[in-house]
Amino acid sequence: MKPFYHSKKGGRFIDMGAQVEIKAKAAEQSHRQMTGAEMLVEVLRRESVEVLFGYPGGVVLPLYDVLYECEIPHILARHEQGSIHAAEGYARVTGKTGVVISTSGPGATNLVTGLADAMMDSLPIVAITGQVATSVIGSDAFQETSIIGVSTPVTKHNFQVRSVDQLPRIMKEAFHLASTGRKGPVLVDLPKDVILSVGEFDYDEEVSLPGYQPTTVPHILQIRKLLSAIQAAKKPVILAGAGVLHAGASCELLHFVEKTQIPVVNTLLGLGSIPGQHPLCLGMGGMHGGYTANMAMYEADLLINIGARFDDRLTGNLKHFAKHAVVVHIDIDPAEIGKNVETHIPIVGDAKSALQMLIDEADGSANTAEWLDRIRRMQSEFPFWYRQDDSTLKPQRVVEMVHELTYGDAIIVTDVGQHQMWAAQYYPFAKPGHFVTSGGLGTMGFGLPAAIGAKLGKPEKCICAILGDGGFQMTLEELAVLKDYHLPVKVLIFNNFALGMVRQWQELFYGERYSESLLPFQPDYVKLAQAYGMEGYCVKTESELLPVLKEAFANDEPVIVDCRITKEEKVFPMIPAGRGIHEMVGVQP
């Protein structure tokens, strides 16, 4: 029954193919008497859930008892935080809803960071938490936490199921809310007695949420306003954010951009929405974005934001951001429009519908030849730069090597910090869904578990986790999962014995007072890899790294590569805190 088979080397292989039978089975189950736990599993089947991430515990014991013979694979993380970051990684690469299960109290509170992360980055997550029985809620029972109270600000919505009859409807609403409109995490709190009691399973009724009707199709008049603004513009720029990826609108974006010849700047989370090496792609903008990308936004007379939220890391000091531009903002969430930047043409709707309407209505190319000339000149004058040096390992070079050796086809998962910025700068993402990173919340410890989820979502892909030594040590307990489920994730630790980004700021802005940012003691990562039953390498130069990477990308095993990089390497260029987008430092060597 279990969709795992055991490998020769030990560890469980997951047969994702077992899923095909699930739907067929589902049809038979309507209007049957079931326990809450059985209902939940039946809902997961109906929602075509491919994989569960979770951790058992006291109040969810009856649920796990039903999962014991459920065909949906369950990935046992080693910490609840790992399970929700894995669900996020899965959601990011598949676009499907990630499902995570935890017990009450500490199990539930350990999900909070992941919920906040998914909330910021609009990832569809359904988190199911156990709760103490309804009769003792509020009595400080063992492992009781008011997770509804705790999670309200960090979820799109949350529910507590008060009786088993509500369970199917609430679960249906939870999946609907998580995966539509502006996606986000939804938490369902299940008291133990609800899990155990029996009721009738009815999953056919339509979702009725009168207070939730997201606008997906934009108003045609606003679209026409935008098109006439394009006709009038001399220096138009598109800012493409994660909304393009969430809407699956990359093809439409490319089509529109090629038709109108408007250059595109990406946000960190928007990378991959247009091929990174496309002549009209200017790469990432913002604090560590490219000089050209930032100057294009600074000089623009028309800025078309599609699915980005004008985050402060992108805009720099708002006084100087796009101050010459007519600002257009296309967003599925009306609350984003005008939140940070004054918007002249607001367009509420889904990026895909908006772009399709724009393509249909657009007359042809905008008048951008001169503007593109100026951009090309900036691009050739101010590319990303680093000093190559054969005696040390350059992190930027490592990213380039990963790109070359995987032919740009790998899914890159990062943690948060310097390595994240280097990955964003030096890996030209050709396709959507190939970059998994914690953007809005900037969650250290996100990388390794997210890579696990990404691998489960896209088993055929090479998953390369680029992590810092700080973030890796926050969630390295999840290494066990790589081996346990045979997930050949390639872990590259950019090890500079420091919290590199903190150290960089201290060097530049705090008079080199390295307060608590150095990590002189590090475990032996080669031995650590061995302890977890995988290969480990420690490399100090490019020539040492090359054969290791070649071997790693050729085989089907997880690996840890401790890439020793120098502490002094900094992420450039950058917008110092409080400065405008045009005031980058470290633009040239």
Place this chain on the structure above:
Amino acid sequence: MNRVLTVVVLNKAGVLHRVTALFMRKALNIQSITVGATEVEGLSRMTIVISDIDERGIEQAIKQLNKQVDVLKVSDITEEPIVARELALIQVNSPVQTRAVLSTLIEPFRASIIDVGRETVTVQAIGKPEKVDALISLLRPYGIKELARTGATAIRRDVETMFEVARVSKANVLPI
């Protein structure tokens, strides 16, 4: 400036928490909030008065409220024709010799004495928040022992009736 919002919500456990949590996140102070049933079963109306908030702040607050799944409708009625009323219960020091004065004092406010004790009386006042403010300041010299106010609850005027009232009140001069 104070803003008055009315928010129609589903009458469910935890909705008040969701709404107030939004104001907390934006560090906004709720001056008063009233919640009660509406004409539709299962729906409640909140009247929320927010102090010291600018245009941008209120716009964001409204958008965030609209995003809440349990919120059906949000209206900023500050600048609209509304009727707003508040109930106040005021326990005032009132030895027997001042009692008659007190009764005369509250009479123009259409307030009434609803409880009488040996040393105090309790005054019930209903009216616009400003009117209640005025009554309270008049009573203060006598010594207010306890004060409870409900905060304003408000509803939009029926526009047609409003014209009617305006016409009539011009003739009669008596302010309501």
